[in-house]
Amino acid sequence: MAAPDVRGRPARSMNNRFGLADLGLGVGLRTVHYGHVLERQPAVDFFEILSENFMNTGGRPLHILDQVSARYPVVLHGVSMNLGSTDPLDFAYLRELKALAERCRARWLGDHVCWTGVAGRNSHDLLPLPCTEEALRHLVARTRAVQDFLERPLVLENASTYLTFAASTMPESVFLQRLAEEADCALLLDVNNIYVSCRNHGWDPWEYLDDIPLERVVQIHLAGHSDHGTHCIDTHSGAVIDAVWDLYAAVIRCAGPRATLLEWDQDIPAFEQVHAEVLKAGRYRAALAA
Amino acid sequence: MKLVRLQRWMQDAVQTGATPARVDAVVLPSRALSAAERLGIYSGMYFSRLLEVLEQDFAAVRHATGAARFAALARAYLNAHPSTHPNLNQLGAHFAGDLLRRSRFLGELARLERTVQEVFDAARCPSLTEPDLAAVPPQRWAAMNLRLTPSTRLLASAYPVNAYYQAFREGRRPRRPRRRNEWILLWRKPDYGVWRRPLTRAQFSLLSRLDAGRPLAEALEAAVALDPELAGAIQPWFRQWSAEGIFQRPHA
Numbered sequence: 001m002a003a004p005d006v007r008g009r010p011a012r013s014m015n016n017r018f019g020l021a022d023l024g025l026g027v028g029l030r031t032v033h034y035g036h037v038l039e040r041q042p043a044v045d046f047f048e049i050l051s052e053n054f055m056n057t058g059g060r061p062l063h064i065l066d067q068v069s070a071r072y073p074v075v076l077h078g079v080s081m082n083l084g085s086t087d088p089l090d091f092a093y094l095r096e097l098k099a100l101a102e103r104c105r106a107r108w109l110g111d112h113v114c115w116t117g118v119a120g121r122n123s124h125d126l127l128p129l130p131c132t133e134e135a136l137r138h139l140v141a142r143t144r145a146v147q148d149f150l151e152r153p154l155v156l157e158n159a160s161t162y163l164t165f166a167a168s169t170m171p172e173s174v175f176l177q178r179l180a181e182e183a184d185c186a187l188l189l190d191v192n193n194i195y196v197s198c199r200n201h202g203w204d205p206w207e208y209l210d211d212i213p214l215e216r217v218v219q220i221h222l223a224g225h226s227d228h229g230t231h232c233i234d235t236h237s238g239a240v241i242d243a244v245w246d247l248y249a250a251v252i253r254c255a256g257p258r259a260t261l262l263e264w265d266q267d268i269p270a271f272e273q274v275h276a277e278v279l280k281a282g283r284y285r286a287a288l289a290a
Numbered sequence: 291m292k293l294v295r296l297q298r299w300m301q302d303a304v305q306t307g308a309t310p311a312r313v314d315a316v317v318l319p320s321r322a323l324s325a326a327e328r329l330g331i332y333s334g335m336y337f338s339r340l341l342e343v344l345e346q347d348f349a350a351v352r353h354a355t356g357a358a359r360f361a362a363l364a365r366a367y368l369n370a371h372p373s374t375h376p377n378l379n380q381l382g383a384h385f386a387g388d389l390l391r392r393s394r395f396l397g398e399l400a401r402l403e404r405t406v407q408e409v410f411d412a413a414r415c416p417s418l419t420e421p422d423l424a425a426v427p428p429q430r431w432a433a434m435n436l437r438l439t440p441s442t443r444l445l446a447s448a449y450p451v452n453a454y455y456q457a458f459r460e461g462r463r464p465r466r467p468r469r470r471n472e473w474i475l476l477w478r479k480p481d482y483g484v485w486r487r488p489l490t491r492a493q494f495s496l497l498s499r500l501d502a503g504r505p506l507a508e509a510l511e512a513a514v515a516l517d518p519e520l521a522g523a524i525q526p527w528f529r530q531w532s533a534e535g536i537f538q539r540p541h542a
Binding site: 056090116200 | 300441
């Protein structure tokens with residue numbers, strides 16, 4: 001049975017409102033694949049770079065990045081912007097990020113809808129925000145400030161979450177929608193994260209998708225996860241499950257083709273296997289053209 | 291609860307692993323998990339993720355301690371020095387200092403592993419070449435200042451940690467060594483590989499004084515005082531060191 005469309009949206013192809021290109025099917029660049037990528041130069045449409053892997057270093061990582069970005073389009077995806085924190089914004093981090101984006105001619109850059117630490121500490125995790133008016137106002141103001149500093153739209157990703165706060169007053173999907181519209185930022189829609197969060201919280205993933213302003217989605221993430229029965233963890237391991245492919249198919253049927261990227265971070269297999277997994281998205285994209 | 295208070299509340303819970311008293315008032319349960327269990331997912335992932343980073347960065351120390359003791363040392367370290375940097379490559383910046391207070395051998399081994407990382411990530415810098423050195427007029431040698439590049443480091447240790455580290459890297463499962471002084475040069479080659487080589491005490495003295503800004507004649511005099519036989523070996527050393535690019539090219 002075909003997956004349903006995102007409710008109320010006709011199947012069509014829309015441009016994202018930022019005019020950012022559909023880069024095709026990409027792979028998250030990981031250290032274990034550096035040698036393969038540089039020597040074999042596989043036919044990958046684009047690479048997503050983990051920003052922090054190339055920051056605070058002056059050695060081999062930047063040498064690798066220079067070679068990869070000379071051959072492939074790259075986008076930057078970070079985990080340490082700490083956008084939702086009540087700490088002051090880290091402008092030293094943002095300056096280095098901006099320089100990195102210019103160095104590798106990143107097509108866009110982004111991070112997550114989350115916070116990573118407070119009181120000067122860093123948990124190195126994507127911690128959840130309460131979906132409240134206070135948190136939304138805070139995040140909107142900071143997203144606007146960062147976009148002004150970076151002189152480009154931020155591409156923000158919905159993170160997987162493992163708890164919900166009693167204080168929340170709106171669904172996470174509405175929080176994301178209002179953030180995108182009030183901060184005028186772009187979205188990186190991680191359909192695996194939607195599946196994981198909905199499983200963990202008992203939400204309906206199709207209703208979640210209904211709230212997402214698809215014209216703001218410039219990139220889609222795919223990944224595998226770990227199902228512990230009582231909850232799911234976004235481990236970026238293994239193949240993408242069918243339920244996540246269904247969500248992906250529905251999004252691109254309504255939004256049109258979007259740059260699509262596979263993340264694989266645990267028990268990382270050979271590059272060819274990672275690449276083959278994202279190439280499965282091609283059949284959904286081909287169906288749009290048919 | 292205001293956002294700032296909620297974030298401090300959650301961070302304390304995640305980083306200490308303790309269940310806060312008001313967890314049921316702040317976090318909702320799911321159908322399968324209690325509020326405390328849901329919060330516990332984050333605290334469990336916090337420690338396991340950072341432990342994994344320290345295990346990778348200090349693999350030889352982990353071999354020396356065993357997995358269980360390493361995990362206990364890592365937990366004590368993370369409690370004393372929670373990460374304050376956005377980049378995980380800074381997570382272990384104080385680990386060697388923390389270990390030195392417990393065990394000189396483990397601390398010096400950790401310092402070697404940390405220095406390998408620092409050399410790997412150090413800023414690029416133009417280095418002095420053999421032709422540069424040959425072009426210096428003999429009358430200027432005595433006053434010459436030669437500084438090490440940021441990707442060149444010197445270490446002195448009371449234990450043979452470089453030999454231990456090399457044996458570990460070769461899979462030889464080394465045993466804890468007895469105390470013996472060791473002096474080590476670490477540098478990064480143009481292909482970005484990090485290399486290590488034992489130094490004599492006189493070589494270490496010479497390079498340390500040069501890097502501290504002392505002129506060549508003064509640094510050589512101190513080194514010869516340690517080893518009167520070394521005078522004849524100095525030219526080959528400098529040819530080798532400049533070929534390896536360990537000295538900064540002086541500003542024009």
